[in-house]
């Protein structure tokens with residue numbers, strides 16, 4: 523279901539901007555518009571639908587219009603033309619009060635410069651948004667503490683911002699946005715100021731957070747690796763216009779034109795890397811355990827299925843949390859709910875041969891060696907992450 527619908531939205535800067543929209547429709551380019559009309563095209567007739575619960579990445583080179591576009595999503599910038607529908611309601615037709623409500627409850631923004639108040643403690647910084655909404659003190663404390671915990675900063679509330687590293691400060695910025703409990707988080711280059719390793723940690727954490735909270739996240743980056751790692755879908759922009767919208771796989775495999783092709787060509791590692799390079803350690807259980815134990819293991823690890831192996835690590839099948847829950851109720855054994863038909867590949871399988879299987883499989887894809895032993899599992903995120911440049915499982919890579 524879409525939460526945000528962007529219809530034919532343009533933003534032009536300069537004299538006679540409205541007239542400029544007509545010229546865009548006649549096919550004028552950004553360059554021509556600048557030269558002949560002194561109008562800068564910020565955003566050029568963009569259409570997109572953002573679905574509830576997805577991480578939607580907007581990517582493009584500097585000046586391609588990313589920031590201008592998302593600032594229109596909460597009307598920090600007024601569109602020149604087009605419609606911005608939030609839950610079907612046009613943001614441009616809202617009065618001040620309605621708009622303020624939408625900004626608080628629906629769409630919250632995390633800025634690149636974390637903009638923390640230096641003389642307030644971390645906790646007071648996180649509370650800020652609730653404070654200006656006049657939420658009662660005890661209640662906002664509680665919410666702030668919870669959201670600090672969510673970003674992994676439990677116990678840091680009493681520190682001052684300058685006692686925290688850059689990465690931690692960014693987390694505080696994120697916690698502040700989360701404290702409002704908005705439906706949509708807008709993150710404009712939120713991780714760009716961080717050094718690469720911390721940046722990756724933050725990406726992982728954002729994925730985890732999203733998994734837990736099912737927020738809709740609109741994430742801007744000019745970094746393809748980042749886009750491929752975290753995006754459910756990616757919109758690629760050029761000169762204010764959208765060039766392609768698709769899943770990371772679609773962008774990689776079916777680039778819409780030569781511009782996208784050039785954008786992604788450097789990351790074509792799919793012909794070099796194998797399943798062994800990207801597989802993760804699988805979570806397993808043996809068949810002699812009961813469904814109750816299986817459920818507990820899944821709960822503890824935050825996963826929704828478990829591979830079943832025998833004592834020699836031979837793969838027998840997989841069980842799902844749903845089936846295990848039913849089995850507990852109906853006093854069945856693991857054997858009764860075992861799904862034997864598990865998608866699997868050999869460790870030597872090339873990544874470009876894996877895409878289709880991984881993206882269409884309903885169950886996790888197992889990696890099974892020539893002796894039928896389970897050696898790994900292919901996680902979609904890790905697969906794409908590796909294609910974006912980094913090998914996830916260095917130990918395996920060294921031995922492969």
Ligand SMILES: Nc1ncnc2c1ncn2[C@@H]1O[C@H](COP(=O)(O)OP(=O)(O)OP(=O)(O)O)[C@@H](O)[C@H]1O
Nearest residue numbers: 535562563564583584585586587588589590591744
């Ligand atoms: N207030 C403004 N007045 C005039 N032109 C503007 C204004 N804001 C943005 N622009 C122009 O609009 C275009 C898009 O800018 P925008 O900041 O949205 O790009 P971006 O993709 O976010 O770039 P970056 O990656 O550098 O942040 C650029 O050509 C920019 O010069």
Ligand SMILES: [Mg+2]
Nearest residue numbers: 588589590710
């Ligand atoms: Mg920008």
